[in-house]
Amino acid sequence: MDPAADPQQFVIEVRGDDGIKTTHQVTLHKDLYIRLTGGLKSPEELVRASFQFLLDKEPKESILQSFDLSQIQRFFPEYEVVISSQIIK
Incomplete structure (x- = not known):
């Protein structure tokens, strides 16, 4: 991740x-990202x-239109543990 681009923005279409x-x-x-x-x-x-x-x-319609990835943890407390274990595999 480019330090000059902190934070990074993404547009996701589902x-x-x-x-x-x-x-x-x-x-x-x-x-x-590092964590x-x-x-x-x-x-x-x-x-x-x-x-x-x-x-x-x-459902996709329930996902916020604009958010910071760190907000997911507030709604789903298991997020960071699940994602870090999946992504490091």
């Missing part, structure tokens, strides 16, 4: 089986895994 698309803006700070990945995976891989985690928990 298209469901119904063909309807939702768009989400996600912010990722370097400290969370969850140890720098072993790309920021994009962390964001992708985090979205899959959210989609396993709720």
Whole structure:
């Protein structure tokens, strides 16, 4: 992760089986990226895994349109443990 690009911004599009698309803006700070990945995976891989985690928990329409990745922990306390164990595999 480029230190000059802290935080990084991502735009995620999720298209469901119904063909309807939702768009989400996600912010990722370097400290969370390092804590969850140890720098072993790309920021994009962390964001992708985090979205899959959210989609396993709720429909795409329930995911906030704009949020910081660190907010997931507030709604799903198991997030950091689950993601860091998945992403380091």
